[in-house]
Every structure is written in C-alpha cells, then in structure tokens.
Amino acid sequence: MRIGVDIRGLLTGKWSGVEQYTSKVLEQLLRLDQTNTFVLFYVSYRDLDQKLAELIAAAPWLRQKNVEIRKLKWVNFPLLLHALWKPLNWPKADLICGGLGVMWQPSPRILPVSRRCRQVITFHDLVFELFPQFYTWKSRLWQWQMSYPYLSRTADQLIAVSRSTKHDLEKIYRVDPAKIQVIYEGIEPSYFVPVGEPVILALKAKFNIPGRYLYYIGSLEPRKNVVAIVRTLAYLKTQNVNMKLVISGAKSWLEEPVFAEIEKLNLQQEVIFTGPVTESDKIAWLQGAAIFVFPSLYEGFGLPVLEAFAAGCPVVTSNVSSLPEVAGEAALLVDPNDQTVINEAVYQLCADKNMADELIKQGRERAKQFTWEKTAKETLNILLHGGK
Known part of the structure; x- marks a missing residue:
C-alpha cells in the first residue's frame, strides 16, 4: 500500500508538541514497516x-x-488555501502523490483527497473552542481557517490522543464515536536514563541556582496557568521554603500577566527563564527539579x-481534561482554579520526602506504559486495516 503522510507541520520552523508527535510517530512507523511505501507530502x-x-539531514x-x-508547488498562504482548497476540494493530494490508499494527517489541516483515498486525521485538542478568550484575534483567525469542524466531518477516521479529546470531538462537533480511536502519545527512553549529577550542577551553575527549584516547561499562554505557579512560589517563601522557579520555553501570546505577577510579588530574582531548551537539557532540568508543577x-x-x-521528578498537575487520564495515581492532582489547593500540594511535596519518593516510584512505572512504538503500531493498524 502507498501511505501518504502530510509533513507540512514539520516544515514550519516551530517545534511544539504536535511537531514532536509527528516526528516520533513517523520515525517509528518507518522502523516498523519497511514493506509499504510512505509518501511524504508538502507544499513547496x-x-x-x-x-x-x-x-532530512537531521532525520x-x-x-x-x-x-x-512529493510536493505541490503552490503559494503556501493559509487563508488562500482555505479560500480555494476547501470550496473547490482541489487539487487532490493523493493524485499529486501518484495515488494513495490512505492519507494520514498528524494534525488537522485542509487537504483535499479523492474518494478512493481514505483520510485519517489526528486531533490533539479543541482548546480554542473551549477557551477562545485565551487567544488573540490572529490566533482565532488561524484556528478558523484550519476548519476543524469540516475536517472532523469529512475525514474517514479520526485519531484522538486521549479519551478527553475524543469526548470533546463527540460533544462539540457531534462526531460519531465509532469514527474516533484513542491512541496515546509516547515517551522517549532517554528520559529514564540518569544524566549524572555533574550535568545537573553545570546547568544550575549556569543560571546561578544554588539550591532546589520548581520546574515548568511550556508556553506562557494563559491556558497554561503559569501565574498560579508564580503565586505558589511566593507562598513557599512565606513558609520559609527556599526554592527557585525555573521556566523553560519560548515566548508566546498573552504572556504579559506572568511577568506582571513576578514583578508584583517581587520575585524577579527568584524566577529564572532559560528560554527554549534542547531535549537533553530538558531531561537534565527535570531530573534535577524538586517538583514539576x-x-x-x-x-x-x-x-x-x-x-x-x-x-x-514528582508532579503536581491539574485534575481537568486529559491530565488525570495520563497521570493516573502517580501525581498530586489539584483544581487549577484553586490557588490555595495548588499552594498546599506543592508545599506538602516540599516537606514530605517519603511522599515525593513514592510519587517518583509510581511515576516511573506509569511512564513505562507509554511508548512511541506502541503509538506507531496502533496508528499503523488504522492506516492499513482501518483499526480492525
């Protein structure tokens, strides 16, 4: 079979969770299946x-x-693609690729295919539908032109990365549950391998961190609730807990409240921004952290x-959306809208080493259940056999 893969997302220059998912699953698909032909499609x-x-040089x-x-020589302007590709349902990507049995899109993007080609699309979340207030008008325009409702209706099958996302697809877009299969994401084996104390100490010395620290990695957009972590750090100071907060990640939209809260609480010297980090540095930051919040x-x-x-690393995370589903009983789950509960959970972990050690043990066992190989095997089953 000729299996199409939409790799446009890998060529944006960004590296978020969606790009990581695409790269990891594609790598495992090619390792598992060296018989069928994989046709990678993009717009030049x-x-x-x-x-x-x-x-290609990096992979x-x-x-x-x-x-x-295979590539389509076309003006890669999203609004133009939306204006032409959707109403005209042309040109057909599977025909450009020399004929395909199935086209897999690792994230939703407008892409016409002919009726003879099955279309499988992975949906990661519907956050912009649930929290539109957390997005700028440009971001909302971008999400609109992606046409999620249209794609959820027209695709032959959908992959949801969690039961939570599956539920959202059913509730918001009224997608037939039988059309959706939940396939979890995976974890790289390198996270389990100790980096060594010298590596962690070198990172801490680089940013002048003498003692323990809380860690967060991700964007600073309002949905991530980073302001709550800053407030928790301030609370720890009132309890005489000497702790820094290390934040890794790139700049993002509507991030100003985070910096305003840091200044308001006079924590400029206590919060360290590393900027984007390599995967190896991320592993070291996590392995050296007192708590991941x-x-x-x-x-x-x-x-x-x-x-x-x-x-x-012991974890404090939210009790909403997919997070309880992923964390199981291996993390302290909190109401993300209750600052007092977040404060107390983090303080409890700071003070109770036995609890922290138990969560570390449970967390490692929990993480072993999620592998990219398993993700790819289940994805390949859908691509080849429709999940049957």
Whole structure:
C-alpha cells in the first residue's frame, strides 16, 4: 500500500508538541514497516525546500528505500488555501502523490483527497473552542481557517490522543464515536536514563541556582496557568521554603500577566527563564527539579507530565481534561482554579520526602506504559486495516 503522510507541520520552523508527535510517530512507523511505501507530502513555497533538506539531514531514517517525497508547488498562504482548497476540494493530494490508499494527517489541516483515498486525521485538542478568550484575534483567525469542524466531518477516521479529546470531538462537533480511536502519545527512553549529577550542577551553575527549584516547561499562554505557579512560589517563601522557579520555553501570546505577577510579588530574582531548551537539557532540568508543577487549565494529552515521570521528578498537575487520564495515581492532582489547593500540594511535596519518593516510584512505572512504538503500531493498524 502507498501511505501518504502530510509533513507540512514539520516544515514550519516551530517545534511544539504536535511537531514532536509527528516526528516520533513517523520515525517509528518507518522502523516498523519497511514493506509499504510512505509518501511524504508538502507544499513547496519560498524556503520550504531548504527546510525539508534540513529535516532530512537531521532525520536519516527519512532516507529509507520505501520513502518517497512529493510536493505541490503552490503559494503556501493559509487563508488562500482555505479560500480555494476547501470550496473547490482541489487539487487532490493523493493524485499529486501518484495515488494513495490512505492519507494520514498528524494534525488537522485542509487537504483535499479523492474518494478512493481514505483520510485519517489526528486531533490533539479543541482548546480554542473551549477557551477562545485565551487567544488573540490572529490566533482565532488561524484556528478558523484550519476548519476543524469540516475536517472532523469529512475525514474517514479520526485519531484522538486521549479519551478527553475524543469526548470533546463527540460533544462539540457531534462526531460519531465509532469514527474516533484513542491512541496515546509516547515517551522517549532517554528520559529514564540518569544524566549524572555533574550535568545537573553545570546547568544550575549556569543560571546561578544554588539550591532546589520548581520546574515548568511550556508556553506562557494563559491556558497554561503559569501565574498560579508564580503565586505558589511566593507562598513557599512565606513558609520559609527556599526554592527557585525555573521556566523553560519560548515566548508566546498573552504572556504579559506572568511577568506582571513576578514583578508584583517581587520575585524577579527568584524566577529564572532559560528560554527554549534542547531535549537533553530538558531531561537534565527535570531530573534535577524538586517538583514539576503543571497546573494547566486544559491539555489534549499532557506529555510533559509523562516526561517528568520518566525523569524521576514528582508532579503536581491539574485534575481537568486529559491530565488525570495520563497521570493516573502517580501525581498530586489539584483544581487549577484553586490557588490555595495548588499552594498546599506543592508545599506538602516540599516537606514530605517519603511522599515525593513514592510519587517518583509510581511515576516511573506509569511512564513505562507509554511508548512511541506502541503509538506507531496502533496508528499503523488504522492506516492499513482501518483499526480492525
């Protein structure tokens, strides 16, 4: 069979959870299946050919004999694609790819295919439907032109990364439950491997962190509720707990309240921003942290929680959306809207080493249940056999 894969998301220059998911699953698919042909599709515009070359250089597994790359020479302007591709339902991507049995899209994007080609789309979350107030008008315009409701109706099958996302698809878009299959994300084995004390000490010395620290990685958008972590740090200070807060990640929209809260609470010297980090540094930060604090208001999956588990870091996270589903009983679950509850949970872990050690033990066992190989096997079953 010829299996199409929409790799447009890998050529944006961004590296969020969706791009990580796409890369990890595709790598495992190519490792598992060296018989069927995988046809990677993208739209060639401006520097995207160069970005593709860079991607292939960084991912040698894309050079396998059963991999083809096909491109459409088109103006890659989202609103134009929305205005033409959706109403005209043309050009057909499967025909550009030389004929396909199935097209897999690792995230929802407008992409016409002919009736003879099955279309499988992975949905990660519907956060913009549930929390539109957390997005700028530009972000809302972007989400609108992605046409999630249309794609959820027209695709042959949907993959949801959690039962929570599946429930949202059913409730908000009225998708037939039989059309959706839940396939969890995975965790890299490297998170389980100790990096060594010298590596952690070197990172801490670089940012002048002499003692213990809380850790958060992700964007600063309002949905992530980073302001609550800042307030928890201030609370710890009132309880004579000497702790820094380390935040890793790139800048994001509507981030100003985080910096305003830091200034208001006079914590400028207590909160360290590392900026974006490599995966190896992220592992080291997690392994060296006292607690990973992740009080998000909504997650489609919540991969950072699993990464913290595997790295041996105790976790405080939210009791909403997919997070209880992913964390199980291996984390302290809190109401993300209750600052007092968040404060007390983090303080409890700071003060109770036995509890922290028990959560570390449970977290490692929990993380072992999620692998990218398992994700790819279940995805391949859908692509080849429709999940039967």
